[in-house]
Amino acid sequence: MGHEIIHPEGWAAAKGYANGVTTPDGHLFVGGQIGWTADQVFESHDFIGQMEQALRNILAVVEAAGGGPEHITRLTWFVTDKREYLARQKEVGAAYRRVLGRNFPAMTMVIVAGLVEDEALLEIEATAAIPR
Numbered sequence: 001m002g003h004e005i006i007h008p009e010g011w012a013a014a015k016g017y018a019n020g021v022t023t024p025d026g027h028l029f030v031g032g033q034i035g036w037t038a039d040q041v042f043e044s045h046d047f048i049g050q051m052e053q054a055l056r057n058i059l060a061v062v063e064a065a066g067g068g069p070e071h072i073t074r075l076t077w078f079v080t081d082k083r084e085y086l087a088r089q090k091e092v093g094a095a096y097r098r099v100l101g102r103n104f105p106a107m108t109m110v111i112v113a114g115l116v117e118d119e120a121l122l123e124i125e126a127t128a129a130i131p132r
Contacts, residue, residue: 004022006061009064012039012040024132026130028065028126030127032125033055033126034122034123035049036120038057048091048095051092051095051124054122074105074126077122077124079111
C-alpha cells in the first residue's frame with residue numbers, strides 16, 4: 001500500500017499540490033492551508049477570520065483522512081504580520097480553541113514577507129498521526 005492523496009469532498013481542485021497525503025503507517029501531512037473556503041474564496045480579509053478558516057481547512061483534511069483534532073501532532077504557521085499576531089493573542093487563542101479545542105501540538109511560527117496568494121495573511125501546515 002502506498003501513499004494516499006486526501007482531498008475533502010466538495011473542495012475545489014488543488015492547484016498543483018495535494019491538500020493532504022497519508023502514509024501507510026498513518027502519518028498525515030497537510031499542505032499549507034490559507035484562509036480561503038473550500039471554493040478557494042477569501043470571505044475574510046481579517047487576520048483572525050483567515051486564521052480560523054485555515055484551521056478549519058486543516059481540520060477538514062484531517063477528518064477526511066479519518067482523524068480528529070487530537071491526532072494533529074505539529075503545526076507550522078507562516079505569518080505575514082508579526083505585530084498583528086502578537087497584538088491579537090487573546091483572539092488567536094479563542095479562535096484556535098473554537099476550531100481545535102484544547103489540543104496543543106508542537107508548533108512553530110515563521111514570519112514571512114509574503115505568500116503565493118496575495119490576499120492570504122497566513123498559511124498553516126500540519127502533521128497528524130492517525131491510528132490505523
